[in-house]
Amino acid sequence: MALLVQKFGGTSVTDTDRMRAVADHVARTRRQGHEVVVVVSAMGKTTDDLIRLANDVSRVQPGREMDMLLTAGERVSTALLCLALAELNVGAASFTGSQAGIITDTTHTRAMILEVKGDRLREALAEGRVPVVAGFQGVSSRRDVTTLGRGGSDTTAVALAATLGAEACEIYTDVSGVFSADPRIVPGAHRLPQLSYEEMLEIAASGGRVLALRSVEFARNHHVPLHVRSSFTWEPGTWVKEENRSMEQAIVSAVTHDTSEAKVTVTGVLDRPGIAARLFRALADRTVNVDMIVQNTSLHGTTDISFTVPKDDLAVSLEVTRELAPQIGASDVTGDSDVGRVSLVGAGMKTHPGVTATMFETLSGEGINIEMISTSSIRISCVVRTDAVEPAVQALHEAFKLA
Ligand code: ADP
Ligand code: ASP
Ligand code: MG
Numbered sequence: 116m117a118l119l120v121q122k123f124g125g126t127s128v129t130d131t132d133r134m135r136a137v138a139d140h141v142a143r144t145r146r147q148g149h150e151v152v153v154v155v156s157a158m159g160k161t162t163d164d165l166i167r168l169a170n171d172v173s174r175v176q177p178g179r180e181m182d183m184l185l186t187a188g189e190r191v192s193t194a195l196l197c198l199a200l201a202e203l204n205v206g207a208a209s210f211t212g213s214q215a216g217i218i219t220d221t222t223h224t225r226a227m228i229l230e231v232k233g234d235r236l237r238e239a240l241a242e243g244r245v246p247v248v249a250g251f252q253g254v255s256s257r258r259d260v261t262t263l264g265r266g267g268s269d270t271t272a273v274a275l276a277a278t279l280g281a282e283a284c285e286i287y288t289d290v291s292g293v294f295s296a297d298p299r300i301v302p303g304a305h306r307l308p309q310l311s312y313e314e315m316l317e318i319a320a321s322g323g324r325v326l327a328l329r330s331v332e333f334a335r336n337h338h339v340p341l342h343v344r345s346s347f348t349w350e351p352g353t354w355v356k357e358e359n360r361s362m363e364q365a366i367v368s369a370v371t372h373d374t375s376e377a378k379v380t381v382t383g384v385l386d387r388p389g390i391a392a393r394l395f396r397a398l399a400d401r402t403v404n405v406d407m408i409v410q411n412t413s414l415h416g417t418t419d420i421s422f423t424v425p426k427d428d429l430a431v432s433l434e435v436t437r438e439l440a441p442q443i444g445a446s447d448v449t450g451d452s453d454v455g456r457v458s459l460v461g462a463g464m465k466t467h468p469g470v471t472a473t474m475f476e477t478l479s480g481e482g483i484n485i486e487m488i489s490t491s492s493i494r495i496s497c498v499v500r501t502d503a504v505e506p507a508v509q510a511l512h513e514a515f516k517l518a
Contacts (some may be wrong), residue, residue: 117282118240119144122154122250122272126289127346128192129159131199137287137346138199141245145205150240152279153207153247154272155196157188162251162265178223182252182262185224186211189249189268196247206244210235212252212260217271219253219261222402226253226261228270228333231278240279248275269330277337284339286326291345292352293318293325295517296370300508303518307368311358314368314462315341317494321458322373331355358462366470367461367515372508374455374501376406377429378487380421381436383446386413390443391420397435403428407456407489407496417444421487423498426452454486455504458496459511465492477514483507 121144123137137155144151157165165184169176193209200207216232239246250268255261263270269286276284293315294304310318312335319328325343334341334355344352384390391410398405408422424432429450436448457478464470474495478485483506487498499507512518 116148116150118150118152118279120152120154120272120276120279120281120284122268122284122286123156123346124268124286124288125156125159125161127287128155128196131195133346134158134192134195135199135202138196138203138205140287140346140349141200142203142205145245151245152236152240152275152281153196153245154250154268154275155189155192155247156250156268158192158195161188161191179259182223182260185262186249186252186260189251193247193249200245200247206242207247208239208244210239210246210248212249212271213254215246215248215275217253217274219255219263221255221257221259221261223255223259224262225264225402226255228253228263228274229256231274233275233278236275236279264327264329266324266327267329269327270333273330273333273337273339273341276339277333281339284334284341286341286343287346288325288343289345289347290325291348291350292343293323293355293369295368296508296512297323297372300372300505301370301512301518304512305518307353309354309356309359310368311462312355313358313493314460315355317458317460317491318369318371321371321460321494321496322375322456323369323371326355364463365461366463366467367459367517369460370508370511370515370517371458371460372455372504373458374504375426376423376454376456377426377450377452378421378423378454378498379429379432379436380419380449380451381440381443381445381447382419382449383417383444384420385444386416386418394420394436394439394443397439398424398432401431401435403432403435407487407498409487409489423454423456423487453501454498455501456496456498457504457507457511458494459515460494462493464495471495473514474511477510478507481506481510
């Protein structure tokens with residue numbers, strides 16, 4: 116008998132039929148003798164709908180009020196799932212993030228988890244009930260409701276699995292695992308049976324939205340094995356866990372893409388110690404999450420810096436950078452949201468030269484211009500025009516024979 120955390124994403128609970136199918140699966144898992152803690156997301160596109168409502172009434176959106184609004188979606192799901200479980204004679208109890216003891220900082224709309232208490236969940240388990248926890252939410256040290264950022268139910272699930280010492284955290288979604296590319300763009304993509312935390316981190320960070328990045332960080336830091344699988348076929352999916360050294364490592368495991376970021380270019384910046392520090396400190400102080408950064412070698416004592424930020428943060432990034440421009444000697448600041456990023460991820464890249472060259476040749480063969488490049492030991496990313504993203508992903512998937 117094991118303790119399992121089972122997380123069901125919005126795509127798994129789009130309507131009440133799906134909610135009943137999920138309840139059936141939870142009941143089945145219990146019949147197999149396991150203890151289950153369930154984490155559930157808002158139904159279908161509920162969170163997007165709630166954001167649309169907010170946009171309809173206001174351009175000013177205080178984070179505290181947005182969080183109060185957005186947490187409502189997950190609350191509906193927990194109650195409905197408990198009702199569906201009651202119908203099957205499975206004792207269950209719904210919990211908001213706050214009731215589950217998920218304590219966060221006060222950064223509304225993207226709060227960080229500080230502590231998970233979980234005693235009420237342990238009590239429910241001891242009473243033989245299935246705790247059903249609202250994903251994506253917590254309560255701040257100031258006792259306000261917070262959310263963990265889009266896709267945050269994954270993080271809730273992993274945090275609970277770590278706290279409760281679960282054997283595994285099962286992430287149920289609408290695809291049967293983590294694929295060699297987004298199956299919506301590359302129909303021939305194949306399911307990866309196993310990934311290391313490092314590879315999954317790079318996949319999540321570079322746009323493979325099947326798992327939220329912070330959930331993978333949490334899983335790696337607390338050694339929680341993840342099992343990403345389908346709530347439609349229930350077949351075994353992709354395991355994400357500690358690297359298995361005996362396994363032959365693929366040179367390239369996946370091609371990912373991300374169109375959620377924009378590019379900021381600062382031209383003619385003084386090439387002196389402390390300039391970059393001031394710019395990126397000012398952005399950090401406004402909680403802008405800067406991703407790729409490229410700086411040119413300087414010519415005549417000045418240089419250009421380009422960086423990417425989430426599209427939602429473009430306006431504030433431009434404001435901060437333009438304000439600072441006179442102090443850092445910048446002659447111009449421009450923003451461009453018509454960009455996207457394609458990346459190759461693979462643990463075997465470390466030891467195989469030539470991957471970069473093949474990537475650049477493939478993009479050039481498609482007539483695609485590369486605007487920014489960044490690498491880690493197991494990832495190469497290129498920023499290209501938005502309309503070049505899909506052809507780039509398809510061409511790379513083929514060039515690296517991932518089908
Ligand atoms: P959920 O509602 O279950 O959280 P998400 O929409 O957040 O679902 O994540 C699942 C989606 O992630 C899939 O439908 C798929 O289109 C997308 N996706 C992107 N990249 C990948 C990948 N490499 N492997 C699998 N799915 C991916
Ligand atoms: N409902 C939230 C979102 O759509 C959280 C999640 O689904 O993980 O982002
Ligand atoms: Mg998700």
